[in-house]
Amino acid sequence: MIGVVQRVSRASVSVSEEVVARIESGLLVLVGVTHSDTAEDARALGSKIGGLRVFSDDNGLMNKSVAETGGQVLVVSQFTLLGDARKGRRPSFVNAAPPEIAAPLIEQLELAIGQHGVPVQIGVFGAHMQVDLVNDGPVTLILRTEAGRIT
Numbered sequence: 001m002i003g004v005v006q007r008v009s010r011a012s013v014s015v016s017e018e019v020v021a022r023i024e025s026g027l028l029v030l031v032g033v034t035h036s037d038t039a040e041d042a043r044a045l046g047s048k049i050g051g052l053r054v055f056s057d058d059n060g061l062m063n064k065s066v067a068e069t070g071g072q073v074l075v076v077s078q079f080t081l082l083g084d085a086r087k088g089r090r091p092s093f094v095n096a097a098p099p100e101i102a103a104p105l106i107e108q109l110e111l112a113i114g115q116h117g118v119p120v121q122i123g124v125f126g127a128h129m130q131v132d133l134v135n136d137g138p139v140t141l142i143l144r145t146e147a148g149r150i151t
Contacts, residue, residue: 001041001105002081004030007054007139011074014130021121026071027052027131031101032081034095038110040148042105046060048111048150049073054139057125062139073150076123077106078129099126 005027010083029049049072050067057063066073081104083091095145110120123129144151 001034001037001045001109001145002032002047002079003045003143005049005054005143006030006133007051007136009134009136011131013074013121014132015124015127017130020129021074023072023074023119023121025069025136026118027054027066028041028131029073029075029113030081030131031075031106032078033097033105034082035097035101035144037097037101037105038113038148039108041145042108044114044145044148044150045143045150046070046109046115047144048143050113050118051107052141057089061144065116067118072119072121073113074079075106075110076129077102077125090115094120094142096141 008028010024011028012019051065053065054062055064055069079096082096083093085091110122112121
């Protein structure tokens with residue numbers, strides 16, 4: 001799995017001009033699922049996101065997790081993160097898992113993040129979504145899993 005994690009002041013997802021998920025301060029996570037990803041990958045990524053210390057403490061240092069700040073997480077599936085544009089001008093998406101593999105893993109990721117006591121919102125899997133966000137910092141990290149561990 002690949003996750004692009006952004007610290008946000010607010011974020012929302014709309015489908016057909018209707019807001020389907022919205023958070024205030026927290027993390028927006030864009031997630032791509034590959035063919036080889038498993039429930040272990042979803043749990044590893046969820047655990048990392050839930051405990052990631054990217055929020056400021058009283059001294060202005062990044063020492064607090066989203067749970068410690070009372071923040072929320074918005075998870076948005078995005079198969080284009082697996083796009084390969086090394087050849088030609090049109091990206092190939094053969095590395096992206098099909099919906100029957102990816103959708104359940106996105107749900108497992110949501111549950112794994114929620115186990116940290118963090119409220120989680122999700123986009124609509126497979127829908128054409130508009131994502132609106134205010135990146136705070138900006139703070140953006142790219143996390144990858146392989147065989148159930150962060151690489």
